[in-house]
Each structure stands twice: as C-alpha cells, then as structure tokens.
Amino acid sequence: MARASLPVIVAGAGPTGLATALSLGLAGVDVILVEREPGLTVDLRAGSFHPPTTDMLVKLGCTAMLEKGIKVPTWQIRDRVDGIVAEFDLGLIADETPYPFRLHLEQHRLTPILLEQIRTRTPNVSVRFGNGLMSVADRGSHAAVQLDDGSRIDGAFVVGCEGARSIVRTAIGSKFVGFTWPEKLLVASTMFDLGTLGFSGAGYIADPVNFAAVFHVPDEGPPGLWRIAYPIDPDTPDKIVMDEALIRSRLKLVMEYSGANVDDFDLVYRSTYKVHQRVAENWHKGHLVIAGDAAHLNNPFGGLGLNGGVHDAVNLATKLAPVWLDGGDHIPAFTLYERQRRPINIKSVQAMSIRNKKLLEERDPDVRKQSQAEIAAIARDPIKARKFLMETSMLDSVQQAAAITLDTSVDADWSGMDAA
Numbered sequence: 001m002a003r004a005s006l007p008v009i010v011a012g013a014g015p016t017g018l019a020t021a022l023s024l025g026l027a028g029v030d031v032i033l034v035e036r037e038p039g040l041t042v043d044l045r046a047g048s049f050h051p052p053t054t055d056m057l058v059k060l061g062c063t064a065m066l067e068k069g070i071k072v073p074t075w076q077i078r079d080r081v082d083g084i085v086a087e088f089d090l091g092l093i094a095d096e097t098p099y100p101f102r103l104h105l106e107q108h109r110l111t112p113i114l115l116e117q118i119r120t121r122t123p124n125v126s127v128r129f130g131n132g133l134m135s136v137a138d139r140g141s142h143a144a145v146q147l148d149d150g151s152r153i154d155g156a157f158v159v160g161c162e163g164a165r166s167i168v169r170t171a172i173g174s175k176f177v178g179f180t181w182p183e184k185l186l187v188a189s190t191m192f193d194l195g196t197l198g199f200s201g202a203g204y205i206a207d208p209v210n211f212a213a214v215f216h217v218p219d220e221g222p223p224g225l226w227r228i229a230y231p232i233d234p235d236t237p238d239k240i241v242m243d244e245a246l247i248r249s250r251l252k253l254v255m256e257y258s259g260a261n262v263d264d265f266d267l268v269y270r271s272t273y274k275v276h277q278r279v280a281e282n283w284h285k286g287h288l289v290i291a292g293d294a295a296h297l298n299n300p301f302g303g304l305g306l307n308g309g310v311h312d313a314v315n316l317a318t319k320l321a322p323v324w325l326d327g328g329d330h331i332p333a334f335t336l337y338e339r340q341r342r343p344i345n346i347k348s349v350q351a352m353s354i355r356n357k358k359l360l361e362e363r364d365p366d367v368r369k370q371s372q373a374e375i376a377a378i379a380r381d382p383i384k385a386r387k388f389l390m391e392t393s394m395l396d397s398v399q400q401a402a403a404i405t406l407d408t409s410v411d412a413d414w415s416g417m418d419a420a
C-alpha cells in the first residue's frame, strides 16, 4: 500500500487543532492547518492541565509549558462561608505520573508553544491563518474543503477541530446530544493574591447561589493572576453583569469567607460565557473526523474540556498517521478512535463535570452538608483519596481508553451511555 498523495486538512488552530497537526506532522504526515482568525486567539479560556495531558504535551516537545506554568500540587473543595471542606494532594499519585500536579497555563499561552513546535520541527505542516473553512464534503476517495477566500483544497482526510460550532460535525450529520445550563458564567481575574487567604492554586467553592471556581494562573511574570468564575443570570444584559462594582461585590463574597475582609483589589479581566454539556453522536464519517470542542463540551468545574481535546488529538494522530503513511483502511482506525474517546468522554468527563457542578450549587442544606461530609471523608482516607485523584486527574480515563479495542463483545461497561 502507498502513502497518501493528498495532505490531511486540519480545521481550527485552537489547542486541539495545533496538537493534532503537530502530532501528525512529527509522524511524517503532510498537513494543512487552516484557521479562520488572522492569528492565534487570545481570549482567556482553559487554563488547567491534568497530569496525563502535561505528559502528552511534553512528549510533543512543549517543555516550555513547564517553565511558564504554575505547578499546583493541591486543590481544594471549599464552602463559601466555612472555608476548606476537602483538600487533595496529587503527591498521592506521584508513582503514576512524572507530573503530580495540575499545571496552570492559560490556553493562549500554550498555543504559541504548540505553534513554535510546528514551525521549527514540522516543515511538512503548513499553517494558514485568516483562512476559514466554509464547507466540507466527503468525495468517496478523499475529502474536499471550500475556504472563505473562495479556494478549494482536496485532502486525504479532514479533521474538524473548529470548536463548538464545527462545520465538519454538521457535515458528518452528527447530532450534538446534551443540554445547555440555564445560567451563564462570568470569569474575572485579579492580581490580589488569594493564597494569602488560604486558597490553594485551584479551588471549587460551594454555595447555593454564589458557587465559584478559583484558579491561580501565570501572568507575564510572578505573582500571576487569580481567576474566579461564578454564575450569573443569563437574562441580565452583559453591560449590567459586567459592571465593575457588581463584579467586586461578587468577588468579595468568594474571598471574604470566615470574616476575612478584602477591600482593595484590582480587576484585570472579565467576560461571560454560556456553558454546555454535549457530546457528538458520531465522530466520523467517510474521510471526515472531529476532535476537541467540535466533539464534546462540558462545564469548567474540573478543568476537563481542553484536556479531553488534547487526548483526542494524540489518540487520533496515532491512528491516522499509519493509515496516511502506509495506506490501508481508515474506517477501523476512526472507529477505534471514536470507541476509545467518545464513551470515556460521556462516562468520565461529562459525569465528573456535572457531578462537580451539582456538588457546588446544591441548594438543599441537608444534602449539601451530606455531600460535603462525603467528600471530606474521601480526602481524609489516603486509599479513597488516591482513587478519587486517579479519576479526577484523568489518569484513569486515559488508561481505560487505551484498553478498548474494536472487539465489541467486551463492551458491557459502555452500555446505556447514549446521551450526555
């Protein structure tokens, strides 16, 4: 069998598309990466990498992320009023990973590192900014894309990494099964050091109304920024919820637990966004395949979305590269990719992020007390805490996915997982 004559077209230069293009490029595949925007996007989005994701990215050559990021070995679940409910130390799983910490580095600081690796190490990957995908079609023996400059390119395969509104997903004919949460989230950042108030670098704050996530992320240099995400009424116009005084009063609610008094803090950034839980029903068709947010979306409580996108990218590239290089049938490769990534996303990422959000926002005081007591008991017991950390750090899901084969007779575990 012969090597493919057409390149693989990757749509979208977000973290998933860049990681896919880099992984394929390093394996010797010709790639054209098309991105609609004129350069890498700089909006503040994902910022937390779990151990297996750091491992994958370091293996792709992104060692600079270790220098630029903040290592967060412990993370907390807190009650907004009472403070720490449970604290988890990733040192408990240090025998399972060379990176027993969450690495905090915002997405817009990772993507230049990925792009630099592409530019310096993969001459076979061509990156075209300002070149959006308009439409895509499977042509039986290959795929063809129409770009927004009117040009058309043929590709051996098209990988849709163009985020939540993926054109490739629509061309596959896939439903995006799941739901959208009723509230929006507002994310604001400050240089005020929440570490001085006892917050570890990552914290999830439980409260029936003012639940929140708190993350310490790097800025241009030390001491970094603290990002706080909290729920807002989706029907209140942004110009009201973005009012500085209102944001300050909400941030004070998070900071001023147990009588702490915080008056003077700056606001560096603020934005709002809608939150979804969705998984595409089909991840491939013909010569088209999707990855990252194009295939799945989840709430940010657990920091799982981007991590899953990188896991997709690396998984898909290891299957697609041999098909492209040696010929052969791509359908078993895409089928195995979907079997390894889709059920895991539903069983693990969707389930965990929904569970996390429900724990934080619980309104019934008795249920809230009970759930907090349960999580505190897990944190106190090293065996249970280790199991919990294997799950929440995504090490379990990566190991489980790797064990899945094309043999459907061993699939009993995955039954009943049709919708997020």
Ligand SMILES: Cc1cc2nc3c(=O)[nH]c(=O)nc-3n(C[C@H](O)[C@H](O)[C@H](O)COP(=O)(O)OP(=O)(O)OC[C@H]3O[C@@H](n4cnc5c(N)ncnc54)[C@H](O)[C@@H]3O)c2cc1C
Pocket: 011, 012, 013, 014, 015, 016, 017, 034, 035, 036, 037, 041, 044, 045, 046, 047, 048, 107, 131, 132, 133, 134, 161, 162, 163, 164, 167, 187, 273, 291, 292, 293, 294, 300, 302, 303, 304, 305, 306, 307, 308, 309
């Ligand atoms: C506020 C916020 C906080 C978050 N926090 C976390 C977190 O802490 N941890 C975590 O793991 N996840 C988090 N997420 C989720 C995370 O940001 C996403 O999962 C991640 O961005 C997905 O990467 P992606 O490359 O798949 O998609 P995207 O980052 O959306 O990238 C898609 C790319 O495709 C481009 N594009 C779109 N349409 C086209 C087209 N037609 N043609 C060509 N290019 C196109 C876009 O311009 C973009 O560059 C957060 C998300 C938000 C919104």
